[in-house]
Amino acid sequence: MKNALRKGSDNREVWGEKMVCLFLLCCSFFFFCRFFVDSGNGERLLEKKNLLALGETGIFLLYSFFILLLRKTTLRSRRALLFFLSFPLLLTSYLHRFLLPLLFSFFYFFFLASILCYFLSGKINHFLQRCTSFRYSEKDKTAAFLALPFVLIQISRSNIALDYDSLRYGLRSAWILFSPEGKGGGILSFVQAFFSSHGLINAVYSYPKGLELLTAPLSFFPGYGFLLAFQIWIYIAIAFVLYFLLRDRKDAELALGILTFFFFSSVGNMAITMKTDNLTLLLQLLSLYFYGKGERKNSLSMLILTYSLKPTAVVFSTLLFIGFFLDSLIKGTIGTFFFGKGEPEEKRYFHPFGTKKEGSTALLFVSLLFTCLITLRTFWITGLPFSTTFTGIFKAMGFSVKWPFNLDAHVDYSGALSLQETLLSFGKRLFFFLFYPVGEDMAHVGIAWSGIAFPTILFLAAGNALKMILRRFSSGRKKEKGDVKDIELPLVFFLISFFSLLSFVMLWQIDGNYYSLWECLALLLAFGSPLWKKEEERQKRKWRILLAPFLYLPALLTTLVTSWAGAVGFTPIDPINKGYYDHLSVEMEKQAERGSLPLFLKMAENPRNHVLAVSETPDCYRIPCVVESITDVEGSGGSPGLYDDPLYFAWFLKWAKTDYIYIEKSFLEEEREARAKEMLIQMANLGILIEPEFANLTKTQESLPEYLLVKVNQSRLEYAWREESYPVLTKEEEEDTKSVRNWIENGDASQDKCIQRVK
Structure with a gap:
């Protein structure tokens, strides 16, 4: 029973x-x-x-x-x-x-x-x-x-x-x-x-x-x-x-x-x-x-x-x-x-x-x-x-966080809601x-x-x-x-x-x-x-x-x-292949198509180059060297306080041993990057951005180049690190400053200056 x-x-x-x-x-x-x-x-x-x-x-x-x-x-x-x-x-x-x-x-x-x-x-x-x-x-x-x-x-x-x-x-x-x-x-x-x-x-x-x-x-x-x-x-x-x-x-x-x-x-x-x-x-x-x-x-x-x-x-x-x-x-x-x-x-x-x-x-x-x-x-x-x-x-x-890290977790948003709103x-x-x-x-x-x-x-x-x-x-x-x-x-x-x-x-x-x-x-x-x-x-x-x-x-x-990358379809079938996908060759073809290959090769010639990329993510991470996006610096998980003063940002460039800054104009012109644009102009005025190289000029050279690679002037960063006054710019540094600033600001004289620099 x-x-x-x-x-x-x-x-x-x-x-x-x-x-x-x-x-x-x-x-x-x-x-x-x-x-x-x-x-x-x-x-x-x-x-x-x-x-x-x-x-x-x-x-x-x-x-x-x-x-x-x-x-x-x-x-x-x-x-x-x-x-x-x-x-x-x-x-x-x-x-x-x-x-x-x-x-x-x-x-x-x-x-x-x-x-x-x-x-x-x-x-x-x-x-x-x-x-x-x-x-x-x-x-x-x-x-x-x-x-x-x-x-x-x-x-x-x-x-x-x-x-x-x-x-x-x-x-x-x-x-x-x-x-x-x-x-x-x-x-x-x-x-x-x-x-x-x-x-x-x-x-x-x-x-x-x-x-x-x-x-x-x-x-x-x-x-x-x-x-x-x-x-x-x-x-x-x-x-x-x-x-x-x-x-x-x-x-x-x-x-x-x-x-x-x-x-x-x-x-x-x-x-x-x-x-x-x-x-x-x-x-x-x-x-x-x-x-x-x-x-x-x-x-x-x-x-x-x-x-x-x-x-x-x-x-x-x-x-x-x-x-x-x-x-x-x-x-x-x-x-x-x-x-x-x-x-x-x-x-x-x-x-x-x-x-x-x-x-x-x-x-x-x-x-x-x-x-x-x-x-x-x-x-x-x-x-x-x-x-x-x-x-x-x-x-x-x-414990104390070392400079320049900012590791506070920005996760809790529940305090901004009432109990009823939280439950809903x-x-x-x-x-x-x-x-x-x-x-x-x-x-x-x-x-x-x-x-x-x-x-x-x-x-x-x-x-x-x-x-x-x-x-x-x-x-x-x-x-x-x-x-x-x-x-x-x-x-x-x-x-x-x-x-x-x-x-x-x-x-x-x-x-x-x-x-x-x-x-x-x-x-x-x-x-x-x-x-x-x-x-x-x-x-x-x-x-x-x-x-x-x-x-x-x-x-x-x-x-x-669905995928974490939003990929569409499968890797194209190749009946005769070497057994693996060469991502570097594919990336170089892409860079050549858009006209940025010379700058890409310049950064990639030494895998130990430290590059700060003011450009779209995650594409910039494909450059085969030590690349950090500007989004890494001022975005989630970064240290936004570095933008508060040019001295702080100069300290960061010195601490990071930054060799180059790579800039894409389309990215820099976005409204959310206004602070980054202002900081780069200040760095240029201080003579820290030198030896500019431009890429992707149009055939008629009637418009600005889309890509810029500048070298970071480490000798001037030493003065910022020691909190000493910067010395007067040399004539060559003044030319570099004007060229970079005009390109970033896109002023009336920028077009001529950039074209002259490329020539």
């Missing part, structure tokens, strides 16, 4: 979840259609390049369906499965000039993973053994081939999807992180370069540089593809870790859960950037995996490593640690991390790093050493251990984030969106997490073994959920990639729902058929037309 009542209760629970899920799916699909049109994605899809990309994606799908249709013949062995998965991967990579980057980055990723596993287990071949022993089911094969088009989309467009942040720092490590200041070489100069600011003032350049240090060998290969391909393997590795986490959960729907992960463009679109989000996510999920296995030292090691990658890890990784701590308190196992059992007398002795059973002490030491090294760099450059994160707290502790703003943002990411403050959500599936997943996850916690603390009934096992997952889910939702109130501009950990935790909880239990197998098959049109195709289209 009790079993019958329990079965009836489970059935009602399943049908209740199905009805709510169906309602959420219908809402998501309706608002997705509106979002696709209102965000401009519909128009983007109809562009020629995207239509060609859509056609190629259709071929990927047909290939997957064909292999799955004949899977009894084609997928009879492990080798056959690897062949049919790798064939389109390698062919697509070659046609889109990504083959060598994909292969080289794979071997490098495999090398790093083997080193990590060596410190983990003491065996150099441990990672290889885990890979060869991997077991999969027929459902897993289906999920792999249905997920394949999502990976191929990212590979096909990686070369042309260079986004602002990646070009700003992640892709330029060879120049702005590892380029030695002097003429020396060797390890010492490499280390000195790593700990140098290189005259770069923006906070992003003092972020934790763990990813850049790990991928340093790839940064010296031609083109940016080798670094971007490394991110593809991280993306795939995240899917495998989620697979292992789901596999350890009772009654979890494994294959469908992993396939749904690829629907998250918030993670997928990060796979073609050099942002640190995906590697941070990978380590955080590994921490959760190791904790679930009882290997607490390994879990702690993964969390420590995340602090070397991303400033916000100070928040989210710490929340994971708090969740694990609370779980240990609830289970009554908190003491076993610090105390081990003695073998002979079964007495407890103090072990500061725990017992061997709880993980690798060597890995813990390595993670501490690596993170300390990265944190020391930030501290050495800025005076704070973490830039932009908890700045006020560090200042209160006695929160509700509106939550709705837009989940269903309809359109609007100015949602600009960075639409390009890295959690997708149409997330509202349903979030509902299932919240319900499951709440039920697990209530079961654990319910009184008056006998506790079952399974009640305690996974209590850490709902705990960390609610902690991350709370602070993720709090960010909707605190931040004016939210990015879709901020919430990838929240989404993955929700995924793990959602696919342990009663909806997927084995006794509901017959209904579950029907449910899958219903899910297909609501989830798969919208996710595929969203991934296809």
